[in-house]
Amino acid sequence: QQQVKQSPQSLIVQKGGISIINCAYENTAFDYFPWYQQFPGKGPALLIAIRPDVSEKKEGRFTISFNKSAKQFSLHIMDSQPGDSATYFCAASASWGKLQFGAGTQVVVTP
């Protein structure tokens, strides 16, 4: 069964807009929550990650919001650019490296 549920499956955003992707998990043992970006024909690349002792982490235009009680976390991409068009995966881990991935969100940023 899928341990990390991700939505939406796809989204289209205009250049300069905000992209928001949501994930939910069930396993309370998860203690590491990364987001990966994947371009066609490439492997996933780490964007940003958070641990449950903080509720928000920001790196440049990317922000993770984390709600431990709701077992939810989200990725916000501010000022979206055409180069951000990619598939984004949330993931969670209870033991280092064994990541459980969401199904992915395909983001298209229109000029």
Next chain:
Amino acid sequence: DTGVSQNPRHKITKRGQNVTFRCDPISEHNRLYWYRQTLGQGPEFLTYFQNEAQLEKSRLLSDRFSAERPKGSFSTLEIQRTEQGDSAMYLCASTTPDLASPLHFGNGTRLTVT
């Protein structure tokens, strides 16, 4: 580029044939992971090594799959008697024991079983 290297990038094989993929991790990384990714899905964990020891295997790894890391450096993933359902991208990732170090993925081997 000193990232994770995977070969071949693409492999087309006929059902019933055996295939082997290779992964060369980043040189100082002692943990190595194999994942499988099918179209439109996120990667699924298959197995991982710490140095040469295979420490965990997923239920997804049937008896037809075997992975090795004989000297704690590169790793191979072999699939015997391939089936059409084995068609997927096979991803390798590596990392250090440092908890702050993320998984670094290679660009994968895309397997097509005809």
